[in-house]
Each structure stands twice: as structure tokens, then as C-alpha cells.
Amino acid sequence: MTGNIVKNYDPTLYDRPSVSVDVVIFSLVAEDLQVLLVKRKYPPYTGMWAIPGGFVHMDEALEDAAARELAEETGVTDVYMEQLYTFGTPNRDPRTRVITVAYFALVPYDEVHPRPGDDATETAWFSVFDLPALAFDHKEILEYALTRLRYKLEYTAVGFQLLPDEFTLSELQRAYEIILREPLDKRNFRRKILTADILEETGNLRKLGEGRPAKLYRYRANAVAEVKTRRLFP
Amino acid sequence: MTGNIVKNYDPTLYDRPSVSVDVVIFSLVAEDLQVLLVKRKYPPYTGMWAIPGGFVHMDEALEDAAARELAEETGVTDVYMEQLYTFGTPNRDPRTRVITVAYFALVPYDEVHPRPGDDATETAWFSVFDLPALAFDHKEILEYALTRLRYKLEYTAVGFQLLPDEFTLSELQRAYEIILREPLDKRNFRRKILTADILEETGNLRKLGEGRPAKLYRYRANAVAEVKTRRLFP
DNA sequence: ACAAAAGTGTTGAGAGTACACCCATGC
DNA sequence: GCATGGGTGTACTCTCAACACTTTTGT
Structure with missing residues (x-):
């Protein structure tokens, strides 16, 4: 030994x-x-x-x-x-x-x-x-x-890491649709993400040819990035 | 090189x-x-x-x-x-x-x-x-x-791995209270875990001195052990 | 009969989901 | 003036959370 x-x-x-x-x-x-x-x-x-x-x-x-x-x-x-x-x-x-x-x-x-x-x-x-x-x-x-x-x-906001610093809500929604492979409702998406209080407006607008210009947002650096999960037990 | x-x-x-x-x-x-x-x-x-x-x-x-x-x-x-x-x-x-x-x-x-x-x-x-x-x-x-x-x-049912094969609902609730460090409501706990359809009765009872004997349950081996999380986005 | 643990329903609040139209701009 | 993408509100459903008493057994 x-x-x-x-x-x-x-x-x-x-x-x-x-x-x-x-x-x-x-x-x-x-x-x-x-x-x-x-x-x-x-x-x-x-x-x-x-x-x-x-x-x-x-x-x-x-x-x-x-x-x-x-x-x-x-x-x-x-x-x-x-x-x-x-x-x-x-x-x-x-x-x-x-x-x-x-x-x-x-x-x-x-x-x-x-x-x-x-x-x-x-x-x-x-x-x-x-x-x-x-x-x-x-x-x-x-x-x-x-x-x-x-x-x-x-259950986290890690998806923002795939986007540029500034983005529109439509771009963000499209990113999630691509990754999750399912269409999302525009009004519900916007309400939920805005009330989650993890974004802030940059004050800038994006104009790309036709259509109304979109507000640009950025991810709030100090935002809480996790969402409470629905627990198995009460 | x-x-x-x-x-x-x-x-x-x-x-x-x-x-x-x-x-x-x-x-x-x-x-x-x-x-x-x-x-x-x-x-x-x-x-x-x-x-x-x-x-x-x-x-x-x-x-x-x-x-x-x-x-x-x-x-x-x-x-x-x-x-x-x-x-x-x-x-x-x-x-x-x-x-x-x-x-x-x-x-x-x-x-x-x-x-x-x-x-x-x-x-x-x-x-x-x-x-x-x-x-x-x-x-x-x-x-x-x-x-x-x-x-x-x-968000998973992995807690069952800490218990013996057969257990009572009260024992299960106590296990979760110990780990989560918070008291849980008995009625809500029992309803939620029973409707989750991950347990089955063994048919046996546990008698320990005083009090009404408790039904024994086991974890259903083929149960789906994960719970859907509440997503950050709709 | 009483002490001890098991077992059982209902109600109110909040979140999720479904859904259709007006607004600002470029051409 | 019309095509294009941006932006907005409401009603229904379902899940969660709070809460107290009855049942079965041993002593």
C-alpha cells in the first residue's frame, strides 16, 4: 500500500x-x-x-x-x-x-x-x-x-447577446421566433417584454426605406436576467 | 511553424x-x-x-x-x-x-x-x-x-432521489420544506403533486404510533420529470 | 375521550392568451 | 394615395394562493 x-x-x-x-x-x-x-x-x-x-x-x-x-x-x-x-x-x-x-x-x-x-x-x-x-x-x-x-x-434574457447593441422590438421578436421556431403574438410580446423592465429606449429611430421608423432599444445592463420558473411544488 | x-x-x-x-x-x-x-x-x-x-x-x-x-x-x-x-x-x-x-x-x-x-x-x-x-x-x-x-x-422532480422508494405525502412535503427552507401549504402541496401525475399509490400504509396511518406512494418511474418553465416571452 | 397525524374544497386575484385596427413614413 | 412596417387595448380563461375543519388511529 x-x-x-x-x-x-x-x-x-x-x-x-x-x-x-x-x-x-x-x-x-x-x-x-x-x-x-x-x-x-x-x-x-x-x-x-x-x-x-x-x-x-x-x-x-x-x-x-x-x-x-x-x-x-x-x-x-x-x-x-x-x-x-x-x-x-x-x-x-x-x-x-x-x-x-x-x-x-x-x-x-x-x-x-x-x-x-x-x-x-x-x-x-x-x-x-x-x-x-x-x-x-x-x-x-x-x-x-x-x-x-x-x-x-x-427562462433567461440571454438572447440579447445575439443581437447588436441597439435593436427594434420587431427585430427582437424575429430573433426569438427564429430560435424558438414558432410565431409569437406582437401585442403580447411587446407588453410582456416592456413590463419585464429589462429594456430601455435609446432615443434613436431606425429608418429602413418604407414604413414607419421604429424606436431603438437596448438591453439594460443591470437588468435582472432571470425569470422565476413555475415550480413543480407550491 | x-x-x-x-x-x-x-x-x-x-x-x-x-x-x-x-x-x-x-x-x-x-x-x-x-x-x-x-x-x-x-x-x-x-x-x-x-x-x-x-x-x-x-x-x-x-x-x-x-x-x-x-x-x-x-x-x-x-x-x-x-x-x-x-x-x-x-x-x-x-x-x-x-x-x-x-x-x-x-x-x-x-x-x-x-x-x-x-x-x-x-x-x-x-x-x-x-x-x-x-x-x-x-x-x-x-x-x-x-x-x-x-x-x-x-423545476424537476429530482427531489424524489433523496427519499426511500416508498414515502408518505407528509414526508415528501417535509423534504421539500427542508430543502427550500420555507413552509408549504398542505392542501395546495397535495393537490399540485397529485394532479402532476408523477406519483402512484403503493397500496401500503405506514403506521407510526399515534395518528391516522398514511398512504404510501412511489415515484412513477416513467413520469415526465420536468415542468414547463414560465417563459420570459409569450 | 383525547391526542396526533392524515386527509379534504372553495374563493378571489393575477397572469396568460386570443384577437383587429390605426399610425407614420417613402415612393 | 397606397404600400409597408410600427404601434396599441380588452375580454376570457386558467393557475396560484390563502384559508379551517373532519377522519382515523393509539393510548
């Missing part, structure tokens, strides 16, 4: 897996919910589409690694990002044991300037409803991210 | 962190929500209380590692367990870089037979409202687990 004492004292004597981060990047593009994918430059799965990601540096926090990957692929910083789940099935990477901590990010489309990182030949947006074949277990990761995003949108 | 090609082809050339799992084990004990902690046998933090956990074996799935740790400390298998979050701040372990994937488990108190694993001198239950000093960043992990548990209890 002396071996156990040593092992418990010195974890570096255990075999260690590799640890990576992958970032599922969502945006609203052309009236559609899309994700940014990269085409792999190196084996395995060379030429296949994948979620952008990379290995965690030894002195780097996980969220810093995720933010670094996001910036490398899109140039954006300071966007909404949260840890999604950690995937570690033993043979998910054919090379060696790789445990990946997945994140998802919500970026306003107008802020993104995709550029392939060192390990990709190409980056492109894909509709979440029409995805190509994906490397590793990335299909599973993406499906989980989508489930979580939909779920989260239902 | 040839170095990059090699690195992308062979992730084992990167330095690798150690990866552990920690399991926050909740149960209802003596009218209180408690967690099982272990007293550390080895440095660092020798003699300090900690969340049970250990290193992930190279050929072992993360959830298998968590289930193994749970079984080692409590003897229980087949209980509710879910991945909580992955903590990877660079210096959270003074020995080396250790990334830990935290899980939380809900166990019925009557099934638990705590016994210290190889790396602990002692195990004990502690009220979540009166915790000792904890090793590493385990305080943070435990607080996060508690937040998640409370949150989850509000």
Missing part, C-alpha cells in the same frame, strides 16, 4: 490525459440560427468540419483557453460565453485520451470576422438545422449545446 | 494536466440537507475535510470514475448523479495542475453506508448550512452544487 501513499502524494505519477477546450459559437445569420465551424487541416479527420477548439496551456485557466480559441477564430472578445459540459469518453479521439471541456458562446453577427486559425483551412457558418458531418463526437456536443441554448432562452 | 504541425498531429507532445473527479454527495439526514465529506489522510491539506474524489484512470469514462468514487465512499450504486461543472484554475492544487470534473449525487439516506476510502481517515455527514473549512477550492464547488440543486429542485 506504499504505492498508494506515493500516488496520493504525487498526482503526476498517474498517467495524464490531454485536455482541450471546444467552443460552440452561435449567431443569428440571415434569419437563421447558425454555428461557426472550421475545416480541419491536420489528421485525424483532415478536411472534415469541426467545432473550433484547442489544447489548454498548463498555466491557463479553462475559460481563458476558451476565450483565446474564440478570439483566434472570430476576432471577438467580451461576448457571452459559458461552460457547457465536459466530454471524456475514452476513445473519442483516436490519437490518445483527450478530455474536452466544451463552452458555448453567443456573438452578435455584426461583430464577427471569421478567420481560420493555424489548424484550419477554412471557417464557415452553418445553420443548426442543416449541419455537415462533424469530426470526433462534435455532433453530440453541438446537439447538447443547442438543447441548452433553447432551454436557457426560455 | 513545423512545430505546430507536429503538435496538432500529436497532442501528447503538449504538457498534460492531471484530471480528477469530485463527487458532492447530498442526502436528507435528520430533517436537514447534508453532504458527505472525507477527512484527508495525505498532503496537501492533511486532516482537513474535503469532497470525496480521485484521479481519472486512463481508460475510464468520467462518469464511471465518479460512480467508482461514490461507491468507494458510500457503497451505493445506481443513484441519481449528474455532472456539475469543471474547475481548472491553474493553482487550485498546490502540487501540480489538476483539473477536476465535479459531479453531484443524490442518495436516499437509508441506502448509505459510509466508509472511508484509501485516502481518507474518516467520513462524516455535515449540514450544508454549517460546513467546516474545506481543502482546495472545495467550498466553491460545494456552494455551486447547492445552488444547482436548489435550482433544479424547482
